[in-house]
Amino acid sequence: MKRREFLKYSAAAAGAAFFPFRLPLRAEAVKKYANDIVTLGKTGIKASRLAMGTGTHGVNRRSNQTRKLGIEGVADLLYAAFEQGINFWDSADQYGTHPHLKEALKRVPREKVVILTKTHATTAEEMRADIDRFRQEIGTDYLDIVLLHFMTDPNWPVIKAGGMEELEKLRQQGVVRAHGVSCHTLGALQAAADSDWVQVDLARINPFGASMDDKPEIVIPILQRLHEQGKSVLGMKIFGAGQLRDKVDECLRFILAQEYVDAFTIGQENQDELRDLIKRIPAMSV
Numbered sequence: 671m672k673r674r675e676f677l678k679y680s681a682a683a684a685g686a687a688f689f690p691f692r693l694p695l696r697a698e699a700v701k702k703y704a705n706d707i708v709t710l711g712k713t714g715i716k717a718s719r720l721a722m723g724t725g726t727h728g729v730n731r732r733s734n735q736t737r738k739l740g741i742e743g744v745a746d747l748l749y750a751a752f753e754q755g756i757n758f759w760d761s762a763d764q765y766g767t768h769p770h771l772k773e774a775l776k777r778v779p780r781e782k783v784v785i786l787t788k789t790h791a792t793t794a795e796e797m798r799a800d801i802d803r804f805r806q807e808i809g810t811d812y813l814d815i816v817l818l819h820f821m822t823d824p825n826w827p828v829i830k831a832g833g834m835e836e837l838e839k840l841r842q843q844g845v846v847r848a849h850g851v852s853c854h855t856l857g858a859l860q861a862a863a864d865s866d867w868v869q870v871d872l873a874r875i876n877p878f879g880a881s882m883d884d885k886p887e888i889v890i891p892i893l894q895r896l897h898e899q900g901k902s903v904l905g906m907k908i909f910g911a912g913q914l915r916d917k918v919d920e921c922l923r924f925i926l927a928q929e930y931v932d933a934f935t936i937g938q939e940n941q942d943e944l945r946d947l948i949k950r951i952p953a954m955s956v
Contacts, residue, residue: 712902723906725764785808850862853883863896876921908922
């Protein structure tokens, strides 16, 4: 999207009204930055607070980023962020952005960035094949974080048991550093909180309930529970999948106040948006 579109919102396009969920302010406000390096739960992985999302409207191995920027353009965006200390790259097989990360790695030392990707694999065989392919597509020997992508069935820990077991074997072998899930229903999110296997959870969270699993007051206690268990909570849909473009500051102020959220991903589509976020985040954190 263009920068002016990023800062505006069309009520007609949103198609719904949202009501903010307000929490008390922190007792001591601390200024936060996009390039703060945070520890992701008990994984030991250290990454920037802001993750570079590459999958806006990502389906069929395409996304807004791949359509608008191409391989070189996405690599340029990732490198521009890296130069500002933002080292967390959020990708997925579904987005088709692995080759774009590979291009960016030509300019960035592999050990200096944290790569998160996602898989739809179910069985052990499918998982092994996916991880081997992902590493080849990205040009890396290991992946920092691999998530089961877009879980909606609350029974996903049973359905995906074979793939989960394989991911744990790969983690023990050093091929994957941490594993987890991205959730898209309340039942799936509750299952993540009940699962000892989950180390990282990618969850939809914003103050207005836009494109979330449920109202913030329902979702937040589950995310707090995940955090208390030592699991890393990563936020997504911070701007409600684009529905909250006129409420950017409110959404940033909200997410930065949620101490149970380690980091969050936003799908920027050009360097103007990147610069805007880098400027806004510290301003909205106090």
